[in-house]
Amino acid sequence: MKKNEYNDNYKDNFTLINTGERSDLRTIKLNEEILDVSTIRLPINDVNIRKETVTMNKTITIPITSEELVIETKAASPNGQDEIMRIPLSSETIEVIKHPTQLEKVNIYTRHVQDIEHVNEILKREQIRIEKTGNPTIIVNDTEL
Numbered sequence: 001m002k003k004n005e006y007n008d009n010y011k012d013n014f015t016l017i018n019t020g021e022r023s024d025l026r027t028i029k030l031n032e033e034i035l036d037v038s039t040i041r042l043p044i045n046d047v048n049i050r051k052e053t054v055t056m057n058k059t060i061t062i063p064i065t066s067e068e069l070v071i072e073t074k075a076a077s078p079n080g081q082d083e084i085m086r087i088p089l090s091s092e093t094i095e096v097i098k099h100p101t102q103l104e105k106v107n108i109y110t111r112h113v114q115d116i117e118h119v120n121e122i123l124k125r126e127q128i129r130i131e132k133t134g135n136p137t138i139i140v141n142d143t144e145l
Contacts, residue, residue, distance in 0.1 A: 032125035049108055066091035 067090045073083035130138065137144060 028128065030126040030128065033123040035119070035121060035123065037119055062094060064092045064094070 066088060069087040069089055071083075071085040071087070073085075075081055132138075
C-alpha cells in the first residue's frame with residue numbers, strides 16, 4: 001500500500017440512521033499498518049585471492065675439496081733439483097637440487113557476523129470517531145456513556 005493510499009482510501013463518512021431495521025446497518029472496516037521487515041543481501045566488495053611466485057637470488061659459499069696424487073722426487077745431491085708431480089684424482093662439483101617445502105598454510109573462508117540495527121517507523125491506525133449532533137445516548141458494552 002502506498003503512503004497516501006492509506007489516507008485516501010479509508011476516509012469514508014457514514015451517516016447511520018436508526019430506524020430500528022437492519023437494512024440501514026453499515027459496516028466500517030478499520031485498518032492499520034503493520035511492519036513487514038526483511039533483509040536484502042547486497043554485495044559490498046569483490047575479492048580475488050591468488051598465489052604469486054616471487055623470485056630472489058641467494059648466494060651460498062661452499063668449500064670444494066679435490067684429491068690429487070703428489071709424487072715428490074728429491075735429488076740425492078745437494079746441487080740437484082727436487083721435482084714435484086701432481087696428478088688430480090677426484091674433484092667435487094656443486095650439485096644444486098631445489099625441494100619445495102611448505103612455508104605456511106593459509107585458511108580462507110567466509111563467516112557471518114551478526115549486528116543489530118534498530119528500525120523506527122510511524123504506523124497509522126484507524127479509529128472510530130463519533131460526531132454527535134444533539135444529545136444522543138451512547139451505550140457501549142451495556143454501559144451508558
